[in-house]
Amino acid sequence: MPQPKFAHESLVTMTEMVLPNDTNTLNNLMGGRLLHWMDICAAISAQKHSNRVVVTASVDNVSFSEPVKLGNIVTMQAKVTRAFNSSMEVNIEVWAEDIPAGTRMSTNRAFYTFVAVDQNGRPIEVPPVTPETDAEKELYASALRRRQLRLVLAGRMKPHDAKELKALFGEMEEE
Numbered sequence: 001m002p003q004p005k006f007a008h009e010s011l012v013t014m015t016e017m018v019l020p021n022d023t024n025t026l027n028n029l030m031g032g033r034l035l036h037w038m039d040i041c042a043a044i045s046a047q048k049h050s051n052r053v054v055v056t057a058s059v060d061n062v063s064f065s066e067p068v069k070l071g072n073i074v075t076m077q078a079k080v081t082r083a084f085n086s087s088m089e090v091n092i093e094v095w096a097e098d099i100p101a102g103t104r105m106s107t108n109r110a111f112y113t114f115v116a117v118d119q120n121g122r123p124i125e126v127p128p129v130t131p132e133t134d135a136e137k138e139l140y141a142s143a144l145r146r147r148q149l150r151l152v153l154a155g156r157m158k159p160h161d162a163k164e165l166k167a168l169f170g171e172m173e174e175e
């Protein structure tokens with residue numbers, strides 16, 4: 001198995017300015033453009049962790065609660081939370097900044113899953129992640145439940161086998 005790597009070794013920060021070609025007719029950033037930037041930032045993070053070519057396997061739950069305006073500066077920060085066999089979960093957070101107005105707001109968050117592949121596009125083993133901070137440890141622990149949920153939804157895991165996920169729902173019923 002490849003040697004473990006620290007979560008922070010996969011940290012990637014990417015910054016973009018929202019230009020006219022990135023916007024919809026309301027002069028707000030298009031969702032598809034933001035997803036494209038997020039995909040690139042998260043893929044670089046997965047590449048840093050695995051030192052491999054990676055492909056996007058899935059994206060979880062992106063909501064667009066706040067419009068991002070023309071001229072805003074968009075900053076994305078991505079980090080691998082946990083690696084399994086060939087797949088890695090990447091947490092990405094997004095902020096939009098209006099520099100002249102001096103405002104900055106958190107706009108999006110998502111979990112991307114990437115799979116490392118060899119020269120023939122076949123999945124290949126990746127290093128485990130060693131979390132260090134409390135936040136990294138929490139994301140590492142909860143990654144197992146998120147993996148089970150996305151694999152169940154993708155029809156790749158039977159709900160019966162999603163043990164950590166079932167345990168979570170059990171805990172919620174007891175509360």
Ligand SMILES: CC(C)(COP(=O)(O)OP(=O)(O)OC[C@H]1O[C@@H](n2cnc3c(N)ncnc32)[C@H](O)[C@@H]1OP(=O)(O)O)[C@@H](O)C(=O)NCCC(=O)NCCS
Nearest residue numbers: 055056057058084085086087088113115123150151154156
């Ligand atoms: C992702 C891909 C390599 C998986 O190949 P596969 O033959 O299904 O391989 P496996 O069944 O062995 O799964 C490999 C890993 O992918 C993960 N995976 C597959 N589908 C997934 C999904 N929908 N969500 C999350 N993880 C997924 C599996 O859990 C497994 O992870 P693990 O090795 O850590 O346990 C393949 O489906 C592919 O090439 N997809 C296209 C990727 C692409 O082009 N992305 C850009 C989109 S335009």
